[in-house]
Amino acid sequence: MLAFLIKRTANAIFVMLAVAFLAFVIFRFFGDPVEMMVNEQATQSDRAELRERLGLNDGFITQYVRFVVNAAQMDFGISYRNQQDVTVLIKDRFPATFELVLVATVISLVVGIPLGVVTAVHRNSALANVLQTGSIVGISLPSFVVGIMLILLFSVTLGWLPAFGRGETVDIGWWSTGLLTPSGRQALILPSISLSIFQITMVMRLVRAEMLETLRTDYVKFARARGVPRGRVHWRHALRNCLMPVITLTGMQIGNLIAFALVTETVFQWPGMGMLFIQAVTFVDIPVMAAYLMLVSLIFVVLNTVVDITYAWVDPRLRDDTARAGGAHG
Amino acid sequence: MKLRKILLASAALATLAGAAPADSVLKWGANRDIGSLDPYSYGDSFTINVLNHVYEGLVRYNKDLKIEPALAESWEILDDQVTWRFKLREGVTFHNGNPFTAADVVASLARVSDDASPLKGNLPAYVSSEAVDDLTVDIKLNGTYPLLLNDLTNIHIFDEEWMTEHDALKPTDIGAGVEGYATYNANGTGPFSVESRQPDAKTVFVKNPEWWDTPQHNLDGFELLPVTSAATRVAALLSGEISFTNDAPVQDLPRLEAAPNVSVLEGVDLRTVMIGFPFRETLTTSEANPFTDVKVREALYKAIDLDLIHQKVMRGKSRIAGATVAPPIPGYAPELDELPEFDPDAARQMLSEAGVPEGLSFEFSCISDGLVNEEQFCQAIASMWSRVGLAPKLDVAPRAVQTPKRTSGNTDVYILGWATLPMLDAYSPLLQIFHTKEGNSGVFNWGGWSFPELDKLIDAAGSELDLEKRLALETEALGIVKKEHIMLPLHQQPMAWAVTDEVSAMPLFPDNKPRLWFATMK
Numbered sequence: 001m002l003a004f005l006i007k008r009t010a011n012a013i014f015v016m017l018a019v020a021f022l023a024f025v026i027f028r029f030f031g032d033p034v035e036m037m038v039n040e041q042a043t044q045s046d047r048a049e050l051r052e053r054l055g056l057n058d059g060f061i062t063q064y065v066r067f068v069v070n071a072a073q074m075d076f077g078i079s080y081r082n083q084q085d086v087t088v089l090i091k092d093r094f095p096a097t098f099e100l101v102l103v104a105t106v107i108s109l110v111v112g113i114p115l116g117v118v119t120a121v122h123r124n125s126a127l128a129n130v131l132q133t134g135s136i137v138g139i140s141l142p143s144f145v146v147g148i149m150l151i152l153l154f155s156v157t158l159g160w161l162p163a164f165g166r167g168e169t170v171d172i173g174w175w176s177t178g179l180l181t182p183s184g185r186q187a188l189i190l191p192s193i194s195l196s197i198f199q200i201t202m203v204m205r206l207v208r209a210e211m212l213e214t215l216r217t218d219y220v221k222f223a224r225a226r227g228v229p230r231g232r233v234h235w236r237h238a239l240r241n242c243l244m245p246v247i248t249l250t251g252m253q254i255g256n257l258i259a260f261a262l263v264t265e266t267v268f269q270w271p272g273m274g275m276l277f278i279q280a281v282t283f284v285d286i287p288v289m290a291a292y293l294m295l296v297s298l299i300f301v302v303l304n305t306v307v308d309i310t311y312a313w314v315d316p317r318l319r320d321d322t323a324r325a326g327g328a329h330g
Numbered sequence: 331m332k333l334r335k336i337l338l339a340s341a342a343l344a345t346l347a348g349a350a351p352a353d354s355v356l357k358w359g360a361n362r363d364i365g366s367l368d369p370y371s372y373g374d375s376f377t378i379n380v381l382n383h384v385y386e387g388l389v390r391y392n393k394d395l396k397i398e399p400a401l402a403e404s405w406e407i408l409d410d411q412v413t414w415r416f417k418l419r420e421g422v423t424f425h426n427g428n429p430f431t432a433a434d435v436v437a438s439l440a441r442v443s444d445d446a447s448p449l450k451g452n453l454p455a456y457v458s459s460e461a462v463d464d465l466t467v468d469i470k471l472n473g474t475y476p477l478l479l480n481d482l483t484n485i486h487i488f489d490e491e492w493m494t495e496h497d498a499l500k501p502t503d504i505g506a507g508v509e510g511y512a513t514y515n516a517n518g519t520g521p522f523s524v525e526s527r528q529p530d531a532k533t534v535f536v537k538n539p540e541w542w543d544t545p546q547h548n549l550d551g552f553e554l555l556p557v558t559s560a561a562t563r564v565a566a567l568l569s570g571e572i573s574f575t576n577d578a579p580v581q582d583l584p585r586l587e588a589a590p591n592v593s594v595l596e597g598v599d600l601r602t603v604m605i606g607f608p609f610r611e612t613l614t615t616s617e618a619n620p621f622t623d624v625k626v627r628e629a630l631y632k633a634i635d636l637d638l639i640h641q642k643v644m645r646g647k648s649r650i651a652g653a654t655v656a657p658p659i660p661g662y663a664p665e666l667d668e669l670p671e672f673d674p675d676a677a678r679q680m681l682s683e684a685g686v687p688e689g690l691s692f693e694f695s696c697i698s699d700g701l702v703n704e705e706q707f708c709q710a711i712a713s714m715w716s717r718v719g720l721a722p723k724l725d726v727a728p729r730a731v732q733t734p735k736r737t738s739g740n741t742d743v744y745i746l747g748w749a750t751l752p753m754l755d756a757y758s759p760l761l762q763i764f765h766t767k768e769g770n771s772g773v774f775n776w777g778g779w780s781f782p783e784l785d786k787l788i789d790a791a792g793s794e795l796d797l798e799k800r801l802a803l804e805t806e807a808l809g810i811v812k813k814e815h816i817m818l819p820l821h822q823q824p825m826a827w828a829v830t831d832e833v834s835a836m837p838l839f840p841d842n843k844p845r846l847w848f849a850t851m852k
Contacts, residue, residue, distance in 0.1 A: 031730025032772050035737075039373030041451035041762065043770045044737075050448065054504065081372060082529065083502040083513045092529075127650045148561050155569045163566045166531055271531040271559045278558075279362070279530070282699070284730045310580075 075288035097272030108199035116207025137200035147267035162271035210242035359572030363556035385486030385518035432461035437490035601749035629680035647824035661756025661804035
């Protein structure tokens with residue numbers, strides 16, 4: 001087990017280093033941050049001097065090594081555009097993104113699971129067909145379109161919910177939360193729905209497939225034959241056996257949601273990490289871009305590693321065959 | 331338990347706030363946030379514009395964009411012709427209560443011209459400054475220079491004591507990796523002070539009751555609410571969540587005009603859009619460069635249907651331009667604004683007479699996040715040029731990608747927009763664009779041209795203190811620019827703001843900068 005843990009951690013570190021390397025290769029094509037930092041009247045020599053001071057004239061290998069050495073000491077530098085410590089910037093934005101993702105995940109489970117059960121149990125009914133077709137629309141609609149449509153309906157036409165922003169927030173230590181104020185909760189509704197649409201349809205389809213499988217098993221038939229009420233069989237016995245893959249997948253998807261929240265955040269002006277990243281790209285703010293990419297890849301790597309370790313713990317066969325475990329989720 | 335207390339406390343606060351009379355707070359939905367609260371640490375004119383509500387300069391622009399006294403009451407040029415003496419306004423205080431004195435001016439000028447300041451180009455002629463007494467400052471320049479006042483409109487004055495106390499005498503140096511106090515805090519003399527700031531969400535400004543000037547606005551404060559997505563910004567305006575935006579998207583103007591609670595304020599920006607040419611030996615394709623021939627440049631101008639671009643691409647909202655500066659800019663003259671005759675046949679004829687090979691291929695560089703509808707008018711121009719037998723290769727990319735290519739000469743023909751900001755004078759493009767590239771001049775002379783006759787006029791204008799004579803020199807210089815077709819002006823681009831019916835007055839400024847100290851609400 002120890003050998004497995006060490007291998008898995010080494011694997012994770014390698015992935016992070018590779019992500020950072022690729023990031024620094026790509027940054028060169030983003031353009032020159034100095035052109036965005038100085039104003040129109042700066043002379044050529046001012047520009048060159050600033051470029052030199054920021055270390056942008058060094059080769060990208062040098063820049064990469066410098067970044068890795070600093071990052072290992074948790075020093076991600078100062079944002080070019082905001083002149084703030086990048087770690088602080090990201091730390092301030094993380095709660096907004098995390099709350100959004102959390103609420104979107106809860107919505108996707110609360111809505112997706114019942115829909116999945118209903119479509120499986122009444123699989124030939126008109127309702128199930130409508131839901132099935134609807135889920136295809138949900139899966140294929142880009143989330144910014146969903147967001148804009150929600151804004152038009154609920155903010156402009158009905159005037160019920162705010163079109164943008166996070167509302168009032170309350171600080172608890174360094175964590176800022178919008179869940180404790182009415183305006184914060186209202187502001188959360190539209191973005192989390194728009195972020196969860198894809199997730200809802202995915203959960204629904206997964207539950208449906210699992211349920212169809214389970215409904216064919218002997219114990220379900222047996223329970224029905226014994227006269228256990230239909231609802232009890234479906235919602236209690238069958239559903240429970242379907243939830244394992246749903247929970248695993250939901251856990252894995254949290255990383256995805258954090259990464260893809262940036263589209264939703266841009267549409268709703270949600271002051272989270274995705275918003276920060278989009279702005280960093282516009283202004284070629286290399287320290288912010290690098291730190292954000294590292295954080296997102298860290299989240300992915302941690303989630304995957306935890307899942308792998310849990311599997312290995314549950315299933316001893318994977319422990320022996322470490323080569324396969326390494327390749328499966330890295 | 332603790333959580334409950336917080337909840338109760340915030341509920342109590344909310345009740346208190348609710349009991350107060352309705353405030354006139356203007357909600358400004360901008361297309362992006364300011365970078366920080368420090369105007370000197372990032373060369374971003376929007377940040378400077380917003381922070382101008384908090385910080386002021388020695389002089390400022392009035393409603394007609396004419397310079398008037400602000401923190402300085404009067405000024406004179408001393409006998410040596412290079413020292414300017416400013417008499418400062420008495421009785422001005424900073425938001426923290428400190429009195430405004432000459433030491434503040436000296437420290438602020440030192441801060442903005444520090445080596446680490448990205449804004450030091452905004453004071454090109456500055457050498458040093460000195461406090462003569464508490465309310466008199468001498469500013470020494472590197473020569474006779476007529477545009478110091480224009481430059482000073484954008485140099486915000488900080489409190490020296492406050493900077494010393496918080497170790498903020500120097501601008502934040504990102505290279506050194508240290509944060510600055512002024513990034514998070516602001517303390518100026520202006521009509522508004524900063525109450526709170528949440529980056530990318532909300533910055534709250536409240537009225538400064540101690541402002542030295544009689545306010546023309548009736549606001550209790552304003553909130554800067556960045557809304558990056560254009561569609562969301564329009565929605566927020568329609569639903570009344572914002573009461574003003576300084577960027578109403580062109581494609582949504584009909585929708586906004588149709589809304590009962592929104593008015594659109596349209597105007598023409600000072601920014602002139604121009605086409606620039608390479609003057610190097612060869613093109614990026616290593617072919618011989620025909621653009622050094624004035625006949626070729628003129629032919630390319632004749633090949634462009636400016637009216638069609640105005641009608642179709644700019645939806646009739648732009649102003650077709652023949653001059654490289656807009657009419658309100660000092661130095662402009664109507665005769666410079668004569669338009670070329672659109673004549674593709676003549677253009678083709680001129681090109682073949684100049685020996686330009688049929689199907690000549692060259693790079694045509696445009697910016698995707700740049701000017702209004704830039705991508706579209708670039709496509710239009712490229713196809714107009716193809717019709718006279720050229721083969722422009724359109725290269726569209728973000729500004730951060732295109733600018734390095736342009737400064738290093740890795741492109742051929744390009745689009746540039748120039749608003750003469752913050753100087754608001756024809757000297758700005760003459761010095762920065764049309765002058766030969768040397769020292770501080772010609773920073774934006776990306777084509778690498780050199781017209782000694784033109785340089786002489788620009789240099790003379792740059793040291794001529796008599797306004798009439800200087801403007802005559804500038805107009806003459808712009809005449810050479812026109813005659814030589816160094817750059818081809820296309821149009822001044824449209825600008826559009828929008829307000830809801832809560833706002834009763836919002837003067838539109840052609841430099842596209844909102845000045846809320848002139849705004850009123852119902």
